[in-house]
Amino acid sequence: MRLLIIEDDREAAAYLVKAFREAGHAVDHAGDGLDGYALAREGDYDVLIVDRMLPKLDGLSLVRSLREQAIATPVLILSALGQVDDRVKGLRAGGDDYLPKPYAFSELLARTEVLARRRAAAAGPGEATAYRVGDLELDRLSHRVTRAGREIVLQPREFRLLEYLMRHAGQVVTRTMLLEHVWDYHFDPQTNVIDVHVSRLRAKIDRGFDRPMIHTVRGAGYVVRPDEPQPS
Numbered sequence: 001m002r003l004l005i006i007e008d009d010r011e012a013a014a015y016l017v018k019a020f021r022e023a024g025h026a027v028d029h030a031g032d033g034l035d036g037y038a039l040a041r042e043g044d045y046d047v048l049i050v051d052r053m054l055p056k057l058d059g060l061s062l063v064r065s066l067r068e069q070a071i072a073t074p075v076l077i078l079s080a081l082g083q084v085d086d087r088v089k090g091l092r093a094g095g096d097d098y099l100p101k102p103y104a105f106s107e108l109l110a111r112t113e114v115l116a117r118r119r120a121a122a123a124g125p126g127e128a129t130a131y132r133v134g135d136l137e138l139d140r141l142s143h144r145v146t147r148a149g150r151e152i153v154l155q156p157r158e159f160r161l162l163e164y165l166m167r168h169a170g171q172v173v174t175r176t177m178l179l180e181h182v183w184d185y186h187f188d189p190q191t192n193v194i195d196v197h198v199s200r201l202r203a204k205i206d207r208g209f210d211r212p213m214i215h216t217v218r219g220a221g222y223v224v225r226p227d228e229p230q231p232s
Helices: 012-021 032-043 059-068 084-092 105-122 158-168 175-183 194-208
Strands: 002-006 026-032 045-050 075-079 097-100 130-134 136-139 145-148 151-152 215-219 221-224
Touching: 002 012, 002 032, 012 026, 012 105, 026 105, 026 130, 026 175, 032 045, 032 059, 032 151, 045 059, 045 105, 059 075, 059 084, 075 084, 075 105, 084 097, 097 105, 130 158, 130 215, 158 175, 158 194, 175 194, 194 215
Parallel strands: 002 026, 002 045, 045 075, 075 097
Antiparallel strands: 130 136, 136 145, 145 151, 215 221
């Protein structure tokens, strides 16, 4: 999942960002309502996690503004205000779910995954929920990967890496693109974190098959395609 957390409490935000990234998800953070609104309008997120009490623009006003702009990204509202009337106001403002504080992260994660699945299930033709390249298949909803019918078990980061590569099948994906979209970090360009993870992914995807699926384009990046192109 690609998430946006809009939370002004620095400690709470840092905890959520760390926890979701450890669960294998891409996370952006905004510290106030205006920055969050701008990111939510410009970014392609699966779910927005919005604190209700925010500086500059409160959470409910933020959600109303998004809905007025026809931005339908699922929103989970977090708030210390947990009475029935508070929850009703949050849902009527355009929220898809409402979780009172304090909460268990496991419940927040589960609720976020449910919202992401609903969004994927309702996706239009331009928002694929599954990808296929040759005999390699990836299903975002079931989080399942198979090649030639054989199931391949991937770690969350490996799954996101393969998903991004398959989403851009046939195109060269640079290391910078992977760092920004899979890791959400701006690493030192000389880091070998990408090469290490691609090597591990390649071992799972290509080992035991005659034709490699993941190819290195020297000096450029990586590409997923069924075969090396034939020389002209």
